[in-house]
Amino acid sequence: MPQTIKRGYKAMLDEANAAIETIPAAEAVKSFPNGGSNLNDTVIVDLRDPREIEREGRIPGAFSCPRGMLEFWIDPASPYAKPIFQEDKKFVFHCASGWRSALAAKVAQEMGLTPVAHIGGGFTAWREAGGAVEKVEPKKAAGEKSAEQKK
Numbered sequence: 625m626p627q628t629i630k631r632g633y634k635a636m637l638d639e640a641n642a643a644i645e646t647i648p649a650a651e652a653v654k655s656f657p658n659g660g661s662n663l664n665d666t667v668i669v670d671l672r673d674p675r676e677i678e679r680e681g682r683i684p685g686a687f688s689c690p691r692g693m694l695e696f697w698i699d700p701a702s703p704y705a706k707p708i709f710q711e712d713k714k715f716v717f718h719c720a721s722g723w724r725s726a727l728a729a730k731v732a733q734e735m736g737l738t739p740v741a742h743i744g745g746g747f748t749a750w751r752e753a754g755g756a757v758e759k760v761e762p763k764k765a766a767g768e769k770s771a772e773q774k775k
Contacts, residue, residue: 640730645741649749660685671719681757714739722746
């Protein structure tokens with residue numbers, strides 16, 4: 625028997641975008657010219673998978689939190705809680721295109737994390753708007769030598 629989806633992703637995105645602050649990428653680039661580096665009151669949270677980050681690079685100084693761990697890292701009662709989410713800061717989420725980050729910002733806000741926002745269009749829009757990007761070296765498997773060590 626086929627499943628009947630009662631509330632699709634488009635409706636969920638519309639609801640999230642109506643409930644949260646969206647920072648246009650060009651505005652984010654102006655507000656955070658060095659990315660997340662040297663920000664005292666804001667944390668840029670990268671929700672992308674580590675493989676995406678290695679492939680595309682990242683906003684300098686962004687805190688990496690895979691989307692699947694967000695709720696567990698935010699909740700101080702969770703054994704996986706991360707202290708950064710207990711800080712009195714604004715949390716600006718981003719993903720590749722702005723879909724995961726819109727949903728994540730809404731969930732974070734519903735959990736009580738405030739203030740939150742997300743970058744409209746995500747990392748792709750950030751990069752296209754001229755935002756700073758740093759390369760990320762792939763993690764080495766245990767015992768694997770880096771290119772430098774192989775010389």
